[in-house]
Amino acid sequence: MGALLVKTVTAAYGQDSLKVVVAEKGDGILSLLRKQGVNPYDHYDDFIAMNADNLRDSIHLYAGRKYIIPKVDTVEVVQTLQGKSRQIKEVKGVDYAIFGKKHATVIPKSERLKGNVYYLVSGHGGPDPGAMATYAGQKIAEDEYAYDITLRLAKELISHGAMVYIIIRDENDGIRDERILKIDHDEVAYPDKTIPLNQVARLKQRVDIVNRLYRKHRGKYQRLIVTHVDSRSRGQNIDVFFYHHEKSKNGKKLAESIHKTFQEKYKKFQPNRVYSGTFEDRSSLYMVKKTHPAMTFIEIGNIRSKKDQRRILDPDNRQALAKWISEGVLRDYEK
Incomplete structure (x- = not known):
């Protein structure tokens, strides 16, 4: 730079x-x-x-x-x-090693989420990098960008007093400000479980971890946020989408709150662009169907689209996405 x-x-x-x-x-x-x-x-x-x-x-x-x-x-x-x-x-702030040396310190902003518990799951990881693409002659992987946004979101929520569990974690990465995030396969599932290669086993492991923690914190305000980067056809750029379980009123409210925040941000900061992202039922998704906390499943852009790559690869954009999601979370809780 x-x-x-x-x-x-x-x-x-x-x-x-x-x-x-x-x-x-x-x-x-x-x-x-x-x-x-x-x-x-x-x-x-x-x-x-x-x-x-x-x-x-x-x-x-x-x-x-x-x-x-x-x-x-x-x-x-x-x-x-x-x-x-x-x-x-x-x-004074508190240091969290998971965010990396440069970003370890969390400065408290408020106690608006004090007592609340949030489970954050970034898509894929370990033996499964998720969707792959090429940018500037280098390979990029979905799991690295979903994880970076998730860490940024975790830091925002903690700054408002929340208890946050980062379910898929890489102790070496931390929050990164590079455009090209190096691909590795050393992610584990909370606290230090090896991530299975089989897709169903991998999803079941995450569900079991979240549901076990949910039982542990029974009686507290608990929410789950799953973050993926989409992988549709190469030329198709998309907006940010939010999914929930059709029978979960609280899950729908969470998805709607974040969706509404994105609508407002686009209207304010990108008035010449129409926001086409939606929030809708997607009960067929394994994580949506099997987990106990009210939750939203977020798909952020299309890693194979050149337009969406600019959104995902820019660290400023990843920070903005995390900030907007956190504002939607605050809106959900306080309403």
């Missing part, structure tokens, strides 16, 4: 004087904020709101244009009576 230009100017935004920087070719929203010392995950939406009219597809930067950087008020400086020393008070 290109480095930011050193030159900065200030701009008025409301009553505050904010920094403005010029983006170079290769810069994305995450790297732009990170280089300015701003937590990109806490201030991603603020940045988009401030720069909405200056973004391509509402989420990409234009090289050579100026962008407003959100003001960060996370550190309070208090002088002593003598004025000789300063006490620094800052928000």
Whole structure:
């Protein structure tokens, strides 16, 4: 990625004087904020709101244009009576190794989901990479991108006080900011079970793990979110779809809440594009049919479509997807 230009100017935004920087070719929203010392995950939406009219597809930067950087008020400086020393008070986070060294720290944002339990299952993994495709001469696999989005979602939910079980896990990967995610086969099922090669055995293993944990936490608010990347015909690009069990009112409400959030985000950030994703019954899917918690099954794009590849491979897009899903989860619970 290109480095930011050193030159900065200030701009008025409301009553505050904010920094403005010029983006170079290769810069994305995450790297732009990170280089300015701003937590990109806490201030991603603020940045988009401030720069909405200056973004391509509402989420990409234009090289050579100026962008407003959100003001960060996370550190309070208090002088002593003598004025000789300063006490620094800052928000402390908790480290989770599963998110990787760069992204390990989770800064608490609220307790809106405190006491709630969420089970997150990313599709495929272990001996099964899922759908495969080629990008820039390199192989890419569905399971790696579904897992990265799932980790980002887990971090968002934890920041709001939720207890989160990441059912399919890779202790070595963490959240990754690369476009091409290296393919491996060392994922395990919670806590450290080898993932079977046989598809039915693999799905049954996940169902058994979720249902056992569900019984353990009986009486608590519990939800399951399964994330896949679709693999339709090569030229077909699709939107994000949400499925639920036909007899689960709470599952339908969860799927509908996230779906509605996506509709609103598209209307706000991509007003010239119609969102065609739906939420609907798909009780025939094994995970939908067999698991006990109210759940939604999410299909994100088509890994074989060149248009959808741009959505899935861009780490900014993966973060936006996770953020929007988490906002739908909050909406579901609070309504």
